Amino acid sequence: MIKGILFDLDDTLYNSSEFVEIARREAVKSMIDAGLNIDFEEAMNILNKIIKDKGSNYGKHFDDLVKAVLGRYDPKIITTGIITYHNVKFALLRPYPHTIKTLIELKAMGLKLGVITDGLTIKQWEKLIRLGIYPFFDDVITSEEFGLGKPHLEFFKYGLNRMGLKAEETIYVGDRIDKDIKPAKDLGMITVRILKGRYKDMEDDGYSDYTIKSLQELVDIVKELKNK
Amino acid sequence: MIKGILFDLDDTLYNSSEFVEIARREAVKSMIDAGLNIDFEEAMNILNKIIKDKGSNYGKHFDDLVKAVLGRYDPKIITTGIITYHNVKFALLRPYPHTIKTLIELKAMGLKLGVITDGLTIKQWEKLIRLGIYPFFDDVITSEEFGLGKPHLEFFKYGLNRMGLKAEETIYVGDRIDKDIKPAKDLGMITVRILKGRYKDMEDDGYSDYTIKSLQELVDIVKELKNK
Numbered sequence: 001m002i003k004g005i006l007f008d009l010d011d012t013l014y015n016s017s018e019f020v021e022i023a024r025r026e027a028v029k030s031m032i033d034a035g036l037n038i039d040f041e042e043a044m045n046i047l048n049k050i051i052k053d054k055g056s057n058y059g060k061h062f063d064d065l066v067k068a069v070l071g072r073y074d075p076k077i078i079t080t081g082i083i084t085y086h087n088v089k090f091a092l093l094r095p096y097p098h099t100i101k102t103l104i105e106l107k108a109m110g111l112k113l114g115v116i117t118d119g120l121t122i123k124q125w126e127k128l129i130r131l132g133i134y135p136f137f138d139d140v141i142t143s144e145e146f147g148l149g150k151p152h153l154e155f156f157k158y159g160l161n162r163m164g165l166k167a168e169e170t171i172y173v174g175d176r177i178d179k180d181i182k183p184a185k186d187l188g189m190i191t192v193r194i195l196k197g198r199y200k201d202m203e204d205d206g207y208s209d210y211t212i213k214s215l216q217e218l219v220d221i222v223k224e225l226k227n228k
Numbered sequence: 229m230i231k232g233i234l235f236d237l238d239d240t241l242y243n244s245s246e247f248v249e250i251a252r253r254e255a256v257k258s259m260i261d262a263g264l265n266i267d268f269e270e271a272m273n274i275l276n277k278i279i280k281d282k283g284s285n286y287g288k289h290f291d292d293l294v295k296a297v298l299g300r301y302d303p304k305i306i307t308t309g310i311i312t313y314h315n316v317k318f319a320l321l322r323p324y325p326h327t328i329k330t331l332i333e334l335k336a337m338g339l340k341l342g343v344i345t346d347g348l349t350i351k352q353w354e355k356l357i358r359l360g361i362y363p364f365f366d367d368v369i370t371s372e373e374f375g376l377g378k379p380h381l382e383f384f385k386y387g388l389n390r391m392g393l394k395a396e397e398t399i400y401v402g403d404r405i406d407k408d409i410k411p412a413k414d415l416g417m418i419t420v421r422i423l424k425g426r427y428k429d430m431e432d433d434g435y436s437d438y439t440i441k442s443l444q445e446l447v448d449i450v451k452e453l454k455n456k
Contacts, residue, residue: 075370076362079353125307134304142303 002190002225004112004165005218006156007137008174009124011197013115013215014095014131018197020056023088030084031062034077038069057120093130096196098216103136105219109226116141116159118149118179139163150179156187171225173218175199181207192221230418230453232340232393233446234384235365236402237352239425241327241343241443242359246425247320248284251313258312259290262305266297285348321358324424326444331364333447337454344369344387346377346407367391378407384415399453401446403427409435420449 010016028036028043036043043065050064062081066074106113113136117124121142128134141159143149150156160167167188174180174192176199185191185207193208194215204211210221238244256264256271264271271293278292290309294302334341341364345352349370356362369387371377378384388395395416402408402420404427413419413435421436422443432439438449 075349075353075368076357079350079357082350083354083357121303122307122310125303126311129304129307129311140303 001169002111002171002222003169004114004138004163005106005171005173005222006114006116006159006163006165006184006189008172008176008180009115009117009127010119011175011199012173012180012194013099013133014093014127016197019089019092022092023085026088027062027081027085028065031066031077031081034080035074036066036069036077043069057123090130093127095131095133096215098214100133102215102218103133106222107136109219109222111222112138112163112165114139114141114159114163114165116150116156118143120144150176151183153183153187156183156189160187171218171222173215177202177204177207185209190225192218229397230339230399230450231397232342232366232391233334233399233401233450234342234344234387234391234393234412234417236400236404236408237343237345237355238347239403239427240401240408240422241361242321242323242355244425247317250320251316254316255290255309255313256293259294259305259309262308263302264294264297264305271297285351318358321355323359323361324443326442328361330443330446331361334450335364337447337450339450340366340391340393342367342369342387342391342393344378344384346371348372378404379411381411381415384411384417388415399446399450401443405430405432405435413437418453420446 007013024047025044028040028047032038032040032043046068047061047065050061054061062078063073066077103113115128115137119142121144124142125140128140139162141162143155146155146158148155160170170189172180172184172189172191173194174184175194175197177193181191181193190209191207192210192212193204195211195213212218235241252275253272256268256275260266260268260271274296275289275293278289282289290306291301294305331341343356343365347370349372352370353368356368367390369390371383374383374386376383388398398417400408400412400417400419401422402412403422403425405421409419409421418437419435420438420440421432423439423441440446
């Protein structure tokens with residue numbers, strides 16, 4: 001008997017990969033316009049290396065980029081980049097098509113819905129609030145709160161616990177095989193892989209019970225499982 | 229011979245007191261709507277006490293408010309407050325009337341213009357960029373960069389140094405007697421007090437060489453001083 005669904009956030013409920021990439025590129029263009037004297041593609045290479053080395057939640061990507069290019073701190077250029085990044089991010093932040101309609105139907109079916117996501121709590125909540133979808137979720141569980149993230153099984157167990165759900169009565173929806181689908185499957189959840197974002201070509205290895213292209217396919221999956 | 233002007237930022241070039249107050253009130257209203265179960269005026273009293281105790285650059289005002297009211301951390305309510313605060317802030321952030329016209333005229337008179345301000349470098353730069361006035365300033369000097377703020381004379385000396393100006397050839401424009409006008413006068417600058425913001429009724433004690441109600445009066449003051 002299916003009682004709830006746990007969703008991954010980034011690239012599962014909205015287009016994270018694409019919007020972050022566009023926001024970064026526009027930010028770098030604005031920094032060049034503000035005096036960062038470097039070729040655009042070269043700047044993107046340096047920035048991407050900084051993000052790879054320091055992680056996406058490191059707060060000083062643009063500081064390090066300016067330091068690498070100019071050899072000094074320049075608050076005007078850094079702040080120009082930050083402002084452009086946020087302006088573009090907020091402009092592009094929208095749920096995938098059919099997301100809200102699907103969430104309405106799933107709630108109407110009496111399911112508990114939760115989000116379980118790697119990342120900083122306030123940043124992940126900001127996305128849910130700006131996406132306009134947070135009222136659908138009974139709980140939002142972040143790796144920052146737990147102190148350990150995906151793919152650690154303890155994090156998924158903690159999430160199930162907070163939701164008051166058992167693994168076997170829970171559907172897990174995510175985009176990544178390694179960090180979402182495999183651990184959820186290992187815990188005994190019913191796994192639904194959504195083919196979105198930059199990992200959509202990753203080898204499946206049989207961990208997904210279902211594979212969907214759009215969130216709205218979930219409604220039929222739940223109906224099918226309810227009839228079992 | 230007047231060669232340059234140093235400006236304070238908050239409440240001198242734009243209406244800081246008013247816009248921060250409105251943004252905070254709207255943020256608290258949105259937090260109450262998101263589940264902060266408390267009377268609005270009571271919430272404002274708690275928030276104002278937190279701001280007074282921790283300072284305006286403390287990053288966790290809303291966290292502390294939620295903790296004080298609910299006895300727990302609630303990221304949904306905190307993030308709702310942060311988003312509303314920033315949305316309102318950006319919507320209200322505009323220079324005082326006549327500011328841009330005045331800055332154009334002052335640059336046309338061949339003056340060096342600078343900003344010297346207490347606060348975090350990126351936050352103060354963000355205001356100048358969003359206000360659209362940063363290209364007028366040859367330099368922006370913040371207390372975070374120097375490590376010591378107003379009214380320390382060393383900070384003002386450091387600012388003059390960065391601008392390549394001597395005190396006696398520099399006009400200082402600010403709204404506060406204690407933190408702006410007195411130290412500038414003590415260093416030998418020509419002091420212009422602008423009657424704006426929450427300190428406009430503060431006793432002068434003779435530290436201001438000029439008192440203005442609008443920035444545009446500066447143009448005549450510079451003309452008068454140039455003729456001396």
